[in-house]
Amino acid sequence: MPDADAPPYRYNAALAADIEARWQARWDADGLYETPNPLGQLASDRGLDGPKLFVMDMFPYPSGSGLHVGHPLGYIATDVYVRFKRMAGFNVLYTMGFDAFGLPAEEHARQTGQHPRINTESNIDNMRRQLDRLGLGHDQRRGVATTDVDYYRWTQWIFLQIFNSWFDPDARRARPIAELMEEFSTAARSTPDGRAWDDLSEAEQRELVDGHRLAYVADAPVNWCPALGTVLANEEVTTQGRSERGNHEVFKRPLKQWMMRITAYADRLLEDLDRLDWPESVKTMQRNWIGRSEGALISFPASTSPDGPMSDIEVFTTRPDTLFGTTYMVLAPEHPLVEELTAEAWPSGTPDSWTGGAATPSEAVAAYRARASEMSDADRSDSKSGVFLGAHATVPFTESQTVPVFVADYVLMGYGTGAVMGVPGEDQRDREFAEAYGLPVVRTVQPPPDHPADLAYTGEGPSINSRFLDGLDVEASKALILERLQAAGFGRSTVNYRMRDWLFSRQRYWGEPIPIVHDEHGPVALPEDRLPVELPELVDWAPRALARDSEPEPPLGRVTEWVDVELDLGGGSRRYRRELNTMPQWAGSCWYYLRYLDPRNDDHLVDPDVERYWMADPEPSGVGGVDLYVGGVEHAVLHLLYARFWHKVLYDLGYVSGPEPFKRLINQGYIQAYAFKDGRGIYVPADEVDGSLREGFAHDGQPVTRELGKMGKSLKNSVTPDDMYASYGADTLRMYEMFMGPIDQDRPWETRSVVGSQRVLQRVWRNVVDEETGELRVIDDGPDDELLRLLHRTIDGVSSDMEGMRFNTAIAKLTELNNELTKRGSGAPREVADAMIRMLAPLVPHFAEELWSRLHGSDAGSVTQTEFPVADPALLVTDTVEVPVQVNGKLRGRVTLPADAGEEAAVSAALAEPNVAAHVDGRELRKKLYVPGRMITLVV
RNA sequence: GCCCGGAUGGCGGAACAGGCAGACGCAGCGGACUCAAAAUCCGCCGCCCGCGAGGGUGUGAGGGUUCGAAUCCCUCUCCGGGCACCA
Incomplete structure (x- = not known):
């Protein structure tokens, strides 16, 4: 490093470190980035200036391994944007919190014996230190950690609101559960079996009501991971059927679990996507995840013998028009009708391939089910297999068309009804199964002549072999068959979703306790004044690695003195057992943006007026929410969908002013790096x-x-950013990361290029400060006309680039302006230096503060509180323009024209240019065109 | 297999609404300053032909629309991401 004999006032890493420390201390002392609320504890007598803007990063998990230079990319981008908008007069809310519950802290604790809270807090401190060094303009008062008791108290409060609500399908919204009970008790709504409310026992009443709640307990097949000692959500299990964390084995187990009724909101979650300013790819992923498909439910009477008892197999299909092509039926291995429809013995004439080699259907089914439960979903998907149950079903509208019923694992219990009608003519999966078991194939749609005979046909065409549907196209056939099915009582149209309800409980310690106790009839909500339910201190808190065949066990169950409580919840003191599960990590991140608004409010989650100020949309048709949310695309579905769901519930219950939490979303790209293998x-x-x-x-x-x-x-x-701070300083790192490319694009890190950004800052510095003496080099003469015009073009371009978050091109324009100053070699004219420093302030705030105070004196105040320069429109227009000339589509020269020249004048000027004239060469002009200021085109 | 993105110099990228392709930076080359080096400043820098003026060619490939295409349309290749027996 050449710093030893560098000039004493050169802008280098050492000087940058000094400048950065000094200005950060001053910002803190002045509370420069504290943003006032319209009322409440964070209100300020300085009042609210300008329109509001709420900008947010996806908050980080405070990992123990520290940051690398890829992590702060999004934070720098939002900081630059926020600083620009503040200088443009906005009141901007910008802060940062930590998503601190979750598995890694618990895993760490398990290895070291240290309580998760201690580890979490030291990680948060370390991460704060690394982030603070970047000079981010956060309102430090508003940051929250999801593990703060004052925070998770409100996470629990939201849980209670959800528990105490039900979804009214007629109103298409959540309503308080008390209103449902009122409707039952006044007979405005009848009970399922028609008995009067008062005739139901307490247990029956509770069960009926609990079955409507948005948070409910269900016996669900769950992903039990003994090695982690927890149940995992489907999205935490890989397609190979192992845990995403740690890659451990996962087994399906039935268990009583808390569920959230997100499926009730499927249509609204889908519809409102159209109103969001989000990347199209994220919207598409959410649409696919919700997986809405319109189709029909159809019942097939089935029995193990012609005169035996009938059971209805209900199937979901998107192609009811292909009903008459049904040649067999399939139940999922877990389907509840499998037992009833398993015959005593194989019917005579059953092919050997249908029996799985077993002596009786029940043996075959048992063997097949055992094998299916051992296999992961991925293994199941490889080939088509199944066994015959010995039962037959009758295709509706036919007396005689009976088809065999199979159990096969290509049908999934988790989708539709867990049963399908096998139509090998029109569905390729059914076709493969039919071929494996020698089942007949009947086409119900006429394929085009060139369609291969051995493939199912899924396209358009007239119905065939379909009785009253023959000749109708697919759409008309669907309509008619649905009408007939409905009339005959065999079925109806329906909408099915791929999305399931949200499995909400975890058998972990390091999460929010669920604020529920249990009595003999089931769950009972704790009253709000009992919140927070604090996590008990747990000496033996570590989750246990368990045997493969173990049953799920939450760690909180070990705190016996906590588990059993005596409470008076009205009607006298009695004993309850606490809920032992905790919430998933998604819970805390579902609503943190709301707490940023009013972090110290002890009476409300957020004051309604404060919420309206920051979240309500200025457009009456708008959805409201955070104005800009920036984060990684890995949260495209789960976090963003869960947060939208909670927000809609809070909206329905009147706690927030709009239906959506995040109005605009940007996914920042990833910084990649070269790796080398020997x-x-x-x-x-x-x-x-x-x-x-x-x-x-x-x-x-x-x-x-x-x-x-x-x-x-x-x-x-x-x-690491620490390496970059040491070599160049935080401002250079900020500038380099913003210069690398567009915010939403992945890009490779290249340490050796960082020096370019430092050199740009050094050249700026030299145009303002003498490197040898530290004196100002600024000259008091005004800029000449050419420089003044360049300045205003730069102001114009940089403003719109900043507004569009195109910081790479904003930096390029500022560099061009500065290069022009360098070329002149005389020090910057004061007016130009002043504007240039203000334009740099969002990008390199410490650097700009230092130059600003040198330019205007140490009591000049912060440059971040000055106005962003505004271009003078008069200086953006020029008297003359240089216009390229094309002859037959090829560029042949340039001419300088008055800006207001007409086509005739432009063309004659072009023809006067020697090279153009040479190419026209006296030939006839067939076409002439002048796009003012842009292009002259001649065709000869 | 299906659904999204993307492909521009040696490298990162720019060209915002169809109008000068390669802004800005890195790397490279040449020059000034220096005893020398570093730093700094000045200049060159897609490819081919030409001493030059200039000409040809060029935005993954092929075709089309247009006076004019990196940009719009069609076909294809490759790369990245998501989903994947979803009835």
């Missing part, structure tokens, strides 16, 4: 590799190969 395929530390793409890369003299990947320990290619 001849053995082992990664070598990337910072020890020499060479280039052309001459090849080497480590310790041995050739290595290069690949691009995620930054991290495993690829040995991490670069």
Whole structure:
């Protein structure tokens, strides 16, 4: 490093460190980034200036391993944008919290014996230190951690609101459960079996009401992971049927679990996507996740013998028009009708391939089910297999068309009704099954002549072999068959969703306790004044790695003195057993944006007026919510869908002013980094590799190969912000990250390029400050006309780039302006320096503060509180323009024209240009065109 | 298999509404300053032909629309991401 004999006032890492520390201390002392609320504890007598803006990053999990340079990319981008908007006159709410419950802290605690809270808090401190060094303009008073008791008290409060609500399908919204009970008790709504409310026992009343709640207990097949000692949500299990964390084995077990009725909101979650300013890819992922499909429910009477008792097999299908192509039926292995429809013995003539080699249907079914339960969903998907139950079903509208009933694992219990009608002519999966078991194939839609005979046909065409549907196209056939099915009582149209209800409970310690106690009839909500339900201190808190065949057991069950409580919840003191499950990590992140608004409010989750000020949409048709939310695309579905769901419930119950939490979403790209492997395929530390793409890369003299990947320990290619602070300073790091490319794009990190951003800042510095003396180099003469016009074009371009978050091009324009100053070599004219420093302030705030105070004196105040420069429109228009000339589509020259020149004048000027004239060469002009200021086109 | 993105110099990227392709930065080359080096400043920098003026060619490939296409349309290739027996 050449710093030893560098000029004393050069802007380098040492000076940057000094400047950054000094200004950060002053910002803190002045509370510069504290944002006032219209009322309440965070109100300020300085009042609310300008329109509001709420900008937010997805808050981080405070991991123990610290940050690499990829982590703060989004935070820097929002900070630059927020600073720009503040200078443009907005009252901006911008802060940062921590998503601190969850598995990693508990896993760490399990290995070290240290309580998760201690580890979590030290991680938060460390992460704060690394982030603070970047100079982010957060309102520090508003940050929350989901593990704060004052915070999770309100997470529990929201749970109670959800528990105490039901979804009214007629009103299409949540309503208080008390209103449902009122309707039952006044007979405005009848009970399922028609008895009067008062004739139901307490147990019956409770069961009826509990079955309507938005949070409910259900016996669900869950993913039990003994190695982690917990139940996992479907989305935490990989497609290989292992745990996403740790890659452990996962088994299906039935268990009483808390569920959230998100499916009730499926249509609203789907519809409102159209009103959001989100990346199209994220909306598409959510649409696919919800998976709405319109179809029909159809009942097939089935029995194990022609004169035996009948059971109805109900199927869901999107193609009711293909009903008459049904040649068999399939039940999922877990389907409840499998027992009833398993015959005593194989009917005569049953092919051997249908029996699975078993002596009786029940043996075959038992063996098949046992095998299916052992297999992961991925293994199940490979080939079509199944066994015959010995039963037959009758196709509706036919007396005689009976078809065999199979159990097969290509039908999933979790989708539709867990049963399908097998139509091998029109569905390729059914076709494959039919071929494996020698079942007949009947086409019900006429395929085009070139359609292969051995493939199902899923396209359009007239119905055939379908009785009264023959000749109708697919859509008309669907309509008619539905009408007939409905009239005959065999079925009806319905809408099915891929999305399931949200499995909400976890058998963990380090999560929010669910504020519920149980009596002999089931769950009872704790009253709000009993919140928070604090996590008990637990000495033996560690989850236990359990045997494969173990049953799920929550750690809280070990705190016996906590589990059993005596409470008076009205009607006298009695004993209850506490809920032992805790909430999933998603819970705390579902609503943190609301607490940012009013973090110290002890009476409300958020004051309604404060909520309205920050969240209500200025457009009457708008959805409201956070104005800009920035984060990784990995949260495209789960976090964003769960948060939308909770927000809609709170909206229905009147606690928030709009239907959506996040109005605009941007996914920042990832910073990737090159990783290097030696001849053995082992990664070598990337910072020890020499060479280039052309001459090849080497480590310790041995050739290595290069690949691009995620930054991290495993690829040995991490670069930490601390390294960059030490070599260049935080402002250079900020500028480099913003200069690398558009915010939403992945990009490879290249440490050797960072110096370019530092050199740009050094050139700016030199145009304002003398490196040798530290004196100002600014000149008091006004800029000449050319420079003044360049300045205003820069102001204009930088403003719109900042507004559009195109910080890379904003930096390029500022660099051009500064390069022009450097070229002149005389120090910056004061007016230009002033504007340039203000334009730099959002990007490199410490650097700009330092130059600002040198330019205007130490009591000039913060540059961040000045106005962003505004371009003078008069200086953006020019008298003359240089216009390119095309002849027959090829560029042949340029001419300078008055800006208001007409086509005739432009064309004659073009023809006067020698090179243009040479190419026209006296030939006839067939076409002439002048796009003012842009292009002259001649065709000869 | 289906659904989204994307492909521009040696590299990251720019061209915002169909109008000068390659802004800005990195790397590279040349020059000034220096005893020398570093730093800094000035210049060059897609490819081919040409001393030059200039010409040809060029935005993954092929075709189309247009006076004019990186940009719009069709076909294809490759890369990244998501979903995946969803009836």
